[in-house]
Amino acid sequence: MKRSDDWLKQAKKDILHSKESLKIQHHEWAVFAAQQGAEKAIKALFHEIGADARGHSLFFLLKKLPQNFHVSDKIMNSAKSLDKHYITSRYPNSFASGAPEDYYTKEEAEEAIKNGEEIFKFCERQISSLREGTS
Numbered sequence: 403m404k405r406s407d408d409w410l411k412q413a414k415k416d417i418l419h420s421k422e423s424l425k426i427q428h429h430e431w432a433v434f435a436a437q438q439g440a441e442k443a444i445k446a447l448f449h450e451i452g453a454d455a456r457g458h459s460l461f462f463l464l465k466k467l468p469q470n471f472h473v474s475d476k477i478m479n480s481a482k483s484l485d486k487h488y489i490t491s492r493y494p495n496s497f498a499s500g501a502p503e504d505y506y507t508k509e510e511a512e513e514a515i516k517n518g519e520e521i522f523k524f525c526e527r528q529i530s531s532l533r534e535g536t537s
Contacts, residue, residue, distance in 0.1 A: 436518030
């Protein structure tokens, strides 16, 4: 099994965790888990091409991919949106007062999950295409 499979497996589990958090109205955890799922999916793609991926910004990780991956504006915008949740969903000092749970809504959680799934599917398709090309 390739390490990229391990990263993709955990990415899928993180997306599932985001959906479960949404069900119990832990919206701050739903957005964070969606971001984590997308990050791990991108890092799976980097592992697949034999490259190292450092950092947590989905936008900048996607920008570092070789140009032949043709990352769409839609995927890049999903990454930018999810990047905004990386810190604010976890730390009270991200806001003037209150805790992250006070700020996140169901709609934001649903949007984050949708964005996370889009990035996951993009990465999964890219990995499948790479493997088909080497079969």
